[in-house]
Amino acid sequence: MICVSMPKGALIRAVLSGLIGEKEASEIEIIANDAQIFDDGKWDIFYRHPTSGFGHDKSQAILPYRRLPNPPTIFFFGDGVSDISAARHADVLFVKQKPNGENDLSTYCTRENIKHLLFQDFSQAIPIVASLVKGEKTVKDVVG
Structure with missing residues (x-):
């Protein structure tokens, strides 16, 4: 049996590299x-926060950025x-x-009054992200 252990995010990094280039993806x-x-196509996931009830408690990944003196747009x-x-968050x-x-x-999100944008695929989201990154719009412009 062949078993490959993938480094965290290796598949995501490979996709990003193909989309935006290796240098940009590395940043x-x-x-x-x-x-x-496994060679039979099955896989095991090793969760970042196995005791959280979420497997990967994504808030724990975001919150350190919120605590920075100048937090990035998340x-x-x-x-x-x-x-x-x-x-x-x-x-x-x-x-x-x-x-x-x-x-x-x-x-x-609707029940908790959390502002969000619905999308069907990334082609709808990319222009919104680009307008924010370029400074053409603010977060308030986009999410209200």
């Missing part, structure tokens, strides 16, 4: 779970229950619309 910090992939993309812990929260219309994250 992006990726926070992800670890994974082990963009967060989510689609479900595992993203709830981080939802209120993002400056711009994108919530993926699911084909069946059910979306626990969107329901939670």
